[in-house]
Amino acid sequence: AQSVTQLDSQVPVFEEAPVELRCNYSSSVSVYLFWYVQYPNQGLQLLLKYLSGSTLVKGINGFEAEFNKSQTSFHLRKPSVHISDTAEYFCAVIRNTGKLIFGQGTTLQVKP
Amino acid sequence: GAVVSQHPSWVICKSGTSVKIECRSLDFQATTMFWYRQFPKQSLMLMATSNEGSKATYEQGVEKDKFLINHASLTLSTLTVTSAHPEDSSFYICSALGLRNEQFFGPGTRLTVL
Numbered sequence: 001a002q003s004v005t006q007l008d009s010q011v012p013v014f015e016e017a018p019v020e021l022r023c024n025y026s027s028s029v030s031v032y033l034f035w036y037v038q039y040p041n042q043g044l045q046l047l048l049k050y051l052s053g054s055t056l057v058k059g060i061n062g063f064e065a066e067f068n069k070s071q072t073s074f075h076l077r078k079p080s081v082h083i084s085d086t087a088e089y090f091c092a093v094i095r096n097t098g099k100l101i102f103g104q105g106t107t108l109q110v111k112p
Numbered sequence: 113g114a115v116v117s118q119h120p121s122w123v124i125c126k127s128g129t130s131v132k133i134e135c136r137s138l139d140f141q142a143t144t145m146f147w148y149r150q151f152p153k154q155s156l157m158l159m160a161t162s163n164e165g166s167k168a169t170y171e172q173g174v175e176k177d178k179f180l181i182n183h184a185s186l187t188l189s190t191l192t193v194t195s196a197h198p199e200d201s202s203f204y205i206c207s208a209l210g211l212r213n214e215q216f217f218g219p220g221t222r223l224t225v226l
Contacts, residue, residue, distance in 0.1 A: 044217040098213050102155045
């Protein structure tokens with residue numbers, strides 16, 4: 001069965017500092033991986049996705065993630081965060097049925 | 113890009129009443145839509161898969177008679193919370209399945225049952 005684990009429930013960071021949000025997955029088959037961002041009282045917005053090809057994926061708002069098959073990880077990174085990046089971030093993997101399996105979420109708190 | 117809307121964005125209702133939430137794919141057709149529920153500070157929980165022209169598939173533990181789903185067209189799915197109670201208060205989010213298995217999410221509907 002496929003599952004997703006986000007290792008940090010909250011990540012506090014100062015503005016303009018780099019950040020990494022960790023995500024590990026378990027799957028015995030090929031995976032499609034996603035990172036979504038959710039601002040308060042809003043739906044989910046796709047940040048980036050890995051379907052195949054290059055393991056380094058660049059997304060919107062300066063975020064990027066690296067697919068690491070040997071470590072079964074898909075960590076999200078940004079070299080310099082802004083106050084506006086404060087939000088909830090979800091890692092997800094997709095089943096062959098098209099259903100998304102979400103991690104528990106990580107709250108990114110950017111402090112001035 | 114693919115846009116999905118939800119209506120209403122928020123609703124307050126009395127206990128015992130029914131509430132209908134609409135999910136529309138605005139610029140593409142979606143034979144499959146998903147309904148999620150999200151409690152505060154928690155992740156999204158898949159409630160059901162809505163398929164155009166057929167019955168919805170519910171996840172384990174979700175009462176199909178309480179959460180009625182209708183997917184009558186390729187751009188519209190509705191979720192009706194029947195006989196709502198305070199414990200049904202939650203944030204309901206839909207998504208529409210596009211090409212390459214990518215889901216496009218609606219903005220969510222905040223339901224408060226008094």
